[in-house]
Amino acid sequence: MGLLPDIAAALDASIPVTGHAITAYAVGVVVGAPLLTVLAARVSRKRLLVALMLAYTLGNVLSAAAPSIEWLIAGRFLAGLPHGAFFGVGAAVGAAVAGPGRRGHAVAMMMTGLTVANVVGVPLSTFAGQQLGWRAAFVLIGVLGAVTLAALLRWVPAGAGDTGSSVSQEVAALKNGPLWISFVGGAVGFGGMFAVYSYVAPTMTGVTGLSEGVVPVVLAVFGLGMTLGTIVGGRLADKDVLRTVWIGFGSTAAALVAFALTGQSPVPAVASLFLLGVTSQILGLALQTRLMDLSPGAPSLGAALCHSALNVGNANGAFLGGLVIAAGWGYLDLAWTGLALTLAGLVIIVLFGRKRVAHVRDDAPAPEPVRAH
Numbered sequence: 001m002g003l004l005p006d007i008a009a010a011l012d013a014s015i016p017v018t019g020h021a022i023t024a025y026a027v028g029v030v031v032g033a034p035l036l037t038v039l040a041a042r043v044s045r046k047r048l049l050v051a052l053m054l055a056y057t058l059g060n061v062l063s064a065a066a067p068s069i070e071w072l073i074a075g076r077f078l079a080g081l082p083h084g085a086f087f088g089v090g091a092a093v094g095a096a097v098a099g100p101g102r103r104g105h106a107v108a109m110m111m112t113g114l115t116v117a118n119v120v121g122v123p124l125s126t127f128a129g130q131q132l133g134w135r136a137a138f139v140l141i142g143v144l145g146a147v148t149l150a151a152l153l154r155w156v157p158a159g160a161g162d163t164g165s166s167v168s169q170e171v172a173a174l175k176n177g178p179l180w181i182s183f184v185g186g187a188v189g190f191g192g193m194f195a196v197y198s199y200v201a202p203t204m205t206g207v208t209g210l211s212e213g214v215v216p217v218v219l220a221v222f223g224l225g226m227t228l229g230t231i232v233g234g235r236l237a238d239k240d241v242l243r244t245v246w247i248g249f250g251s252t253a254a255a256l257v258a259f260a261l262t263g264q265s266p267v268p269a270v271a272s273l274f275l276l277g278v279t280s281q282i283l284g285l286a287l288q289t290r291l292m293d294l295s296p297g298a299p300s301l302g303a304a305l306c307h308s309a310l311n312v313g314n315a316n317g318a319f320l321g322g323l324v325i326a327a328g329w330g331y332l333d334l335a336w337t338g339l340a341l342t343l344a345g346l347v348i349i350v351l352f353g354r355k356r357v358a359h360v361r362d363d364a365p366a367p368e369p370v371r372a373h
Contacts, residue, residue: 004199004201005201006133016323016325017069019319020073020319021069023319026315029311029314032081036081037085038167045093045156046159052082052086053082053145057149087114087307094109115227117223123216124216172298173301181349182309184348185349187309191341192317192339193256194316195321195324195335195337197222200222201215202331203334208263225281230285232282233281237286241293246346246350248287252279252342255279257335259335263331263332263335291303317338320337321334
């Protein structure tokens with residue numbers, strides 16, 4: 001996202017059209033998360049994780065070699081397909097390896113990995129792209145994918161997370177009405193954050209007045225906010241998952257208003273983005289827990305659906321943001337667009353998704369953990 005202007009210039013495309021590459025990745029996640037999780041229900045979790053990471057790596061290699069914006073969009077779609085399934089299955093495997101009493105810790109560690117990627121990986125790839133050309137960013141991501149692939153082969157125990165689930169069991173979990181209400185609320189509401197974040201680079205340089213070299217620092221600050229949000233969100237969700245979802249929506253709306261009002265001043269604008277990182281991660285963590293609670297027979301699918309919802313929001317936010325810019329509105333108007341999406345998501349959850357379910361506690365009984373050999 002920090003390289004959007006560079007990619008647009010290199011491929012002779014407008015920023016709104018280049019933003020469709022972000023949308024394509026998100027659509028890939030939305031399609032791949034439930035589809036691959038269900039179809040691969042009987043596949044060994046370790047083998048599935050390896051296959052998903054291999055597909056992700058190849059998608060990024062294709063993106064790096066893209067000769068046109070159309071090929072880049074195709075590469076981003078292919079890279080997005082395994083994303084949601086990987087994190088959904090990974091959460092289940094992590095819980096199995098951690099063993100009794102450490103389910104919440106395992107999921108939190110998985111989410112922490114995502115925040116570290118935003119603190120270090122996104123700014124690093126943005127810096128590499130600025131210094132060596134935008135293709136270098138995708139090459140770097142591909143290399144990291146290969147390293148992750150090697151780590152999976154070396155350290156994930158054989159049989160970890162295998163439950164013997166069938167396609168029919170996974171499909172049965174999709175018949176839960178409250179599950180889909182939470183999904184739709186998240187899919188709409190997450191778009192609020194992405195309407196701003198998808199275009200953060202041109203906003204920072206064109207409106208806030210920061211230099212291009214400062215953009216990676218801004219992205220790192222956003223990632224630090226996400227890290228804090230993981231800690232706060234985990235503690236709040238342990239007390240009341242549904243209420244934490246409401247808090248996540250409400251606080252994200254407040255952060256978007258703050259950014260809309262302060263985006264022309266560097267320090268307040270960056271502070272508002274930090275706050276947006278905190279609040280969006282509180283919402284994401286709480287919603288993932290909510291979806292897992294609503295699909296007790298298929299937790300991998302529930303976790304994967306959270307990433308689908310997140311990326312429907314990614315697609316909505318990036319697409320609507322592109323329309324706003326193409327219509328001649330300013331970049332700060334994206335925050336008001338985001339506010340409308342966030343409040344719409346909150347209304348959906350409050351009015352239709354208030355059913356409470358038993359939360360699986362961290363100290364609940366669990367199968368004997370799988371040991372690494």
